[in-house]
Amino acid sequence: MKKTLLFLLSLVMLVVFAGCSASAGGATEDKDTLTIAWLPNESGADLTEARDEIGKVIEEKTGKKVKHQTTTDYIVAIEAVANGNADIAFLGAQGYIEAHNKNEKVLPLVVPSGASGTLEDAVYYSWLAVNKENVKDYQSGDKFSIDNIQGKKFSFVSNSSTSGFKVPSTGIVDYFSKQAEFKGLTTEDLLEGGEDNFFNEVLYGGSHQGSAVNLLSGKADVAAFCDTCVSNYVELADGEDNRPGAVYQVKKDAAEPFNTVVGKEFSLISVTPVLNAPFAINSETVNEELQAQLLEIMTSDEITNNEKIFVPEGSEFSGLFKKSKDERLVEVEDAWFNPIRELSK
Known part of the structure; x- marks a missing residue:
């Protein structure tokens, strides 16, 4: 009987260890397919060819098949790369930080550089915008102010968005908490609207495009969204790009969801630079050899000079990206995103 029990116990342990070994080995085995998760902002049909172009280059260089996972919710893309359902994800800085917090094996690979081709100017811009006809309510002389946003209908993108929530909400709290009436204001106070809350009503666009359309369709009085996510749909009508007072107009041939607000104009009342968004990898599902290969591919001249990836x-x-001078994808480390982490402290 003892021999039988020992045999069975040994068999069970062998199966357990074999299972663990298979699981550990399977996490970084030489896989046939790489899955890239995209945030709602980059999941639209108008960007299909741009997404496919990145996938095509990766496929040609690695011999792997690339599968694109488009989403309609920030948290879906974040969870996908954190739990290993996606190997790569193009996330905002805040989304990356949330994914890394869920799984420290999620690490940044590259970010689009600035015009210099380096991390020095690797920023885009978080906007607070109002409909053009209402801009005087947020203006004193030639200066623009956010004083009158309190009590309004406000649209964020998602509370996992860097430029569509984290940066603007922190800026609003920093500005208003200096006033005695709002001394105890926190970012949590901005999440929901109501008579006794800071905003009368709070909406979420689900994407930067959706937040902009909330403004232009009249659902919101003020909206937060970023320059890069709407640049394919709007054009500068007056003023200087990425400066308070700039006026943008929706292009006549704008794709969804802007096709319902063609010709509408909005004005910027606040502009804040934000760290560029990374391509992040799950280092549990992408082994070191493949990580190095992906880094070489993404930072290559072939990607840099591809006009469907960096558009002239x-x-x-x-x-996905604009090419004005020396823009390219450059390697980045986790610590580069610490300024965004600081906004939560």
Whole structure:
């Protein structure tokens, strides 16, 4: 009997260890398919060709099949890369931090650089915008102010968005908490609207495009969204790009969801620079050799000079990144995102 029990116990332990070994080995085994998760902002049909182009280059260089996972909710993309359902994800800085907090094996790979081709100017811009006809309510002389946003209908993107929530909400709290009436204001106070809350009503666009349309359709009085996510749909009508007072107009041939607000104009009342969004990897599902290969591919001249990935000025192609000078994808480390982490302290 003892021999039988010992045999069975040994068998069970062998199965357990074999299972653990298979699980651990399977996490970084030489896989056939790489899944890239995209936030709602980059999941639209108008960006299909741009997404496919990145996948095509990766497929050609690695021999792997690339599968694109588009989403309608920030948390879906964040969870996908955190739990290993996606191997790569293009996330905002805040989304990356949330994914890393869920699983420290999620790490940044590359970010789009600035015009210098380096991390020095690797920023985009978080906007607070109002409909053009209402801009005087947020203006004193030639200066613009957010004083009158309190009590309004306000649209954020998602509370997991860097430029569509984290940066603007922190800026609003920093500004208003200096006033005695709002001394105890926190970012949590901005999540919901109501008579006794800071905003009368709070909406979420689900994407930067959706937040902008909330404004232009009249659902919101003020909206937070970023420049890069709406650049394919709007054009500068007056003023200087990314400066308070700039006026943008929706293009006549704008794709969904802007096709319902063609010709509408909005004005910027606040502009804040934000760290660029990374391509992040799950290092549990992508082994070191493949990580190095992906880094080489993403930072290569082939990606940099691909006009469907870095779109030249004047092109009508709906791409992910603009090319004005020396923009490219550059390697980045986790610590680079610490300024965004500091906003939560």
